[in-house]
Amino acid sequence: MSSLIHFYQKLDVDFIRGEGCYLWDTSGIRYLDMISGVGVNNLGFSHAELNVEIQEQIQNYIHLSNLFKNSWSEKLSDQLIEITHLHASFFCNSGTEANETAIKIAKLYAYEKNIENPKIIVMNQGFHGRTLGALSATSNQKYKEKFGQLLDDFIFVDFNCIESIFKVIQQHHVCAIMLEPIQGEGGIHIASTLYLKQLRKICDQHKILLILDEIQCGLGRTGYWFYHQRAEIIPDILTIAKGLANGLPIGACLVNQKLNDLLTPGLHGSTFGGNPLACRVALKVLEIIKREELILKNKQKGEYFINQLQSKFTSIHGIKSIRGVGLMIAIELNERIDDISQQFYLQHKILINITQNKIIRLLPSFLITEDDIQYFCQSLYDFIKNQNTNK
């Protein structure tokens, strides 16, 4: 029996090694990983170039207090700003912390503007993390109901529905709108380009902050550095985490210039945030994505993947819908299949993740090949067919 708190339903397998998008267990069996640590190991496991960065940095130091200048965090911030056209970054250690930072900045903005009882609009099916603030902004009642009174700053509306935004703005003093351009945990729901443009316009007109959480859909996965760039908009605040340092804990909250002017020493902080090791690796991650043209490749692989899925699964019972952009893909089943991850791993040696009970969420590493994709599609086809005949 494990002495860990039982917060997770874990697969009973002991992986000892990883390389690229494969993992090996103690008996030497190889598994194809379609989850990437839930969108973290974007450049696969044990990446040689990243390993060099890690080894070199630990010879110098791992941690340096934020009381001192740290050139790795400054260089990383410069890179992120170049990519996003935002103005300044704050580094922390996770996605939820990046969102906490964003929420605090929105509240501070409302305070400075003397907005009475300010509200933040967030989305149904949205997910922003597990700390009390980010949880308050998260829609899933199952995650919240046992934790009493959370922040009352948030108003939930339907995703991709601009009318409901207008309604709330008429009734409340709204200081920010916060959303994932592609809802990950919620089951891969994609904001339309028009919706994103409309949000930007409303926010400009009403001096409302647009906060985008690209913790899961950002950093090249969708065929864009950040998915909102498809709509040619710039948010006021952007949160990033997951794949940024390919597995080392890091989160970032980026802000525009006006917001940066409100932020002064003492308002926020983090002991580990911006640590040189994670920042140095993140810098290399960005360099590799650029140099290897992975964003374009992700777009092409995603198109290939969705085509494969659609051509294979149109005539088979059990699949409700297939949707996605780049390497962020959902296969929604008609019905829940119990233990599907376990069965799939045992029968086909492939690791998948299920969200919302019946949505297979695929977040493979950027290193996945067309052969891997074909192998996955054939395996899933066999699996679903088998389910159908066993019914």
Ligand SMILES: *Cc1c(COP(=O)(O)O)cnc(C)c1O
């Ligand atoms: C994973 C995730 C978070 C939370 O990140 P943690 O690092 O687990 O705290 C927040 N927002 C989105 C969109 C996520 O996918």
